[in-house]
Amino acid sequence: MHDELTELAQHTAMRPPARASGAVADLARPVLSVGSAMPVGQLEVVFRDPDVACVVVHDDAVPPPGAPAPRTGVVVRASLVAALTGRLGYGRAVLERRPVASVTDWAPLVVAPTAAVTEVATLAMSRPDDHRYDDVLVRGGHWASVGAAELVRSLVGTLAERSTHDPLTGLLSRRSTWHSLTRRCRLVAHGGTRVVLLLLDVRDMAGINAVHGQDAGDAVLAGVGRSLRSWLPGGCEAGRVDGDRFAVLATLPAMGDVEAAASAEALRHEVLARLGAPDGPARPTFRTSLTWSVAGAADADELVREGEARLATTPTPPNTTWVPLSVG
Structure with missing residues (x-):
């Protein structure tokens, strides 16, 4: 199914949007930021709020002179639950006191707020299987995120719009x-x-x-x-x-x-x-x-x-x- 969505996203990304909107910032919502040294047990408490889908993680380690800027990562709800469950059910006991850095994805998909939804959907659906449905981070004055489900819904809405309307004029086809x-x-x-x-x-x-x-x-x-x-x-x-x-x-x-x-x-x-x-x-x-x-x-x-x-x-x-x- 994701291959079909990727193909549709690539197809629509080459065409101008039917509406003036369509930037990923229109879908994004603010996201909480935490330091990488926070214990995983405290992070679990943060995720007790059902509205928290992911958190941005900032690397607390101070880079040496001339080194790249500190890393930025993400922890999504599904990956945290999987880590705390663990293969044998001992994940929580092992990780509770470890730093959040140990469960962080340090290579998240990060996009600009002006990026087109179709473009971001293409990138999101092209990720490896274990990260394909992770939230996408939106860089800006304040960090934000957008879920894969919102991207897919927006993509489907765009396709539906373009199937019934002329993209140049916005009128019925x-x-x-x-x-x-x-x-x-x-x-x-x-x-x-x-x-x-x-x-x-x-x-x-x-x-x-x-x-x-x-x-x-x-x-x-x-x-x-x-x-x-x-x-x-x-x-x-x-x-x-x-x-x-x-x-x-x-x-x-x-x-x-x-x-x-x-x-x-x-x-x-x-x-x-x-x-x-x-x-x-x-x-x-x-x-x-x-x-x-x-x-x-x-x-x-x-x-x-x-x-x-x-x-x-x-x-x-x-x-x-x-x-x-x-x-x-």
């Missing part, structure tokens, strides 16, 4: 967007509601990349995603369904055809107005198509087909909108 559209259309059959699909195509992305560079093009797409995530009305969803194409989904309450057309058009104007503010070196313009279902019936494939057909075949000058299309 293409598959998740169309899945959500299908779900909305199924719910329409149980009432008089309508499903609205708004497609937005960023105009001349090739030109933006050619003039400003691909980083600027990515910044434009990321800015669109950021804008949509920050203010999209409640109940609406947005996704990136192609390289420079986005979709906004909405469900309208039961209403007449005229009111539905006006509501759908209002959504389009609001989206375009919000996206029209400059954000980065290149200000994008959009062409759009707007489709919505008839009352009480909706077909996701037909909505997508009609919306993409309009978007692909109708030339649109910059900053103009499309004539709304109602489909059943």
